[in-house]
Amino acid sequence: MARERSHGRRRRVVAVVATTAVVALALAVAGAAWWWDREHQGQASRIGGTAGPVAAELPATPPSAPETPDGAHLVTGVGPDGRYFVDQDGAPVLVRGDSPWSLLVDLSPEEALTYLDDREGRGVNALIVSLLGATANGGPSDDGATADGLLPFVDGDVLSWVPEYWDRAHATLAAAAERGMSVFLYPVDGWTVGRAFSPSSQQECRTYGERVGTWAADLPGVVWMTGGDYFPAADDPAAGSDVDRCFDQVVQGIRDTGDHRPFSIQLGYPRSVSTDDPYWASRVDFTFVYSYPPAYDAVRQAYDREPAVPALFAEGGYEGENNDGGPPTSPESLRRQAAWALTSGSPGDFYGSDDWEFLDGWQGRLDAPGLRQVGVVRDVVEALPWWELHPSDDLVISGAGAARTGDTTDVLDGDRTTAAATADGRAAVVYVPTERVLGLDLAVLASAGRARWVDPSSGAATPVALTERMRTPGRNADGGGDWLLVIGPG
Structure with missing residues (x-):
């Protein structure tokens, strides 16, 4: 999320770099931690290993099995083949995400409900949210305060909680679950460490995690995250840095409460997957795929790694922004990201817009064209037995285009055609980014089956005879040359 705009607040402009070479600030607390100033090229930390005094007792543990609202299908775990997420009944859940990072600090409770009601109506079933705020992740201030001044901690003590803040956050996340939305939640991230979140020791990191796990135990649909534009750096990468170990201690504290819901880390831009880092590779339950370039390469890289874990495309370009200095990300760019990801092995995708931090007038931009068009792509894939789809290198035998990585x-x-098919060949979907003629190996398919071209900008479908050579229909309703060839039910 390294974005800087010519207007408004800065978004995560400086990367999180856990290196001891950065000038740090000594915190005057027991077991002092050295933290960093990300305005000077990143983060560094030495968090001592000695526990400081616990400033507040943990509350009694609520039920460890949260109750899922009727009719909701929330992410609770990973499917048996390690490729997708499942709900409380073990049924596959296609992630249809949005990225309101600063939801808990920028909006009043009433505004949060306005946003959640809108996204429910648009088919969104997952959100990326930071539990703590800072200016770098969209919050009003670096002390973690909400827009109306509620602080998460008393005098910055991460173990002394302000009940009003945590009650409000809990109510908002519960409201998301009631609307069928899982929350990919960052209890601490690289933008709040050293600001809103300043522990004095590794033990405080763990105890904070235990508090968070207890607080969230009755919230269904929580998926745990950490990192965030995070570039780990250490003398021994496999051993991790002090920051890595603090993040890990937060997760272990959550696990200490009996919470074993999926966890992952978001590494750095412009392209990364969670398993790139040797410290985190064995610690994550799914891969957070982050790619500003065409998504097919990073998603496929993550998908092909063993052991298998879901390779979730969770961030690319955001509507209304462009981190490479070009024109704002267009609806075509957004639907390309989603379609490439979903045909390269991702069990869903996350959309994002310039309103990740709820800029003035955000209510009038909820009906963004990019989200509508990404929704078309999601609908097409969800109508298939998508959890059985696997990337196919055999279906398209000519006209695939170049793979630019x-x-x-x-x-x-990007000009690459990507395809996914079920092992039995009864369903397939091909994403074609530009006009062309495709050569298909029909032996990959179970039978000729039903085929249709679907306009990814409008959802209009045109039935066609399935042949070995298929020409795209020309320009779509948005003026682009991209199409989805869908084979099978739906």
């Missing part, structure tokens, strides 16, 4: 390749410069 450089970190500076713009989404609109």
Whole structure:
């Protein structure tokens, strides 16, 4: 999320770099931690290993099995083949995400409900949210305060909680669950460490995690995250840095409460997957795929790694922004990201817009064209047995286009056709980014089956005869040349 705009607040402009080379600030507390100033190129930390005094007792543990609202299908775990997420009944859940990072600090309770009601109506079933705020992740201030002044901690003590803040956050997340939305929640991230979150020791990191796990035990649909534009750096990468270990201690504190819901870490831009880092590779339950270049390469890289874990495309370009200095990300770029991801092995995707931090007038931009068009792509895939789809290198035998994998390749410069099919060949979907003729190996499919071209900008479908050579229908309703070829039910 390294974004800087010419207007408004800065978004995560400086990367999180856990390196001891950065000038740090000594905190005058027991077991002092050295923290960093990200305005000077990143983060560094030495968090001592000695526990400081616990400033507040943990509350009694609420039920460890949260109750899912009737009719909701929330993410609770990973499917048996390690490729997708499942709900409380073990049924596959296609992630249809949005990214309101600062939901808990920028909005009043009433405004939060306005946002949640709108997203429920648009088919969104997952949110990315930071539990603590800072200016770098969209919050009003670096002390973690909400827009109306509620602080999360007393005098910055991460173990002394302000009940009003945590009650409000809990109510908002419960409201998301009631609307069928899982929350990919960052209890601490790289933008709040050293600001709103300043522990004095690794033990405080763990105790804070235990408090968070207890607080969230009755919240259904929580998926745990950490990191955030995070570039780990250490003398021994496999051993991790002090910051890595603090993040890990937070997670272990959550686990200490009996909470074993999925966890992952978001690494740095412009392209990364969680398992890139040797410290985190064995610690994550799914891969957070982050790619500003065309998504097919990073998603497929994550998908092909063993052991299998879900390779979730969770961030790319955001509507209304462009981190490479070009024009704002367009609806075509957004639907390309989603379609490439969903045909390369991702069990869903996250959309994002310039209103991740709820800029003035955000209510009037809820009906964003990019989200509508991404919704079309999601609908097409969800109508298939999508959890059985696997990336196919055999279906398209000519006209696939070039695979461009450089970190500076713009989404609109990508020309690669990607395809996914079920093992039995009864369903398949092909994403074609530009006009062309495709050559297909029909032996990959179970039978000729039903085929249709679907306009990813409008959802209009045109039935066609399935042949070995298929020509795209021309320009779509948005003026682009991209199409989805769908084979099978739906």
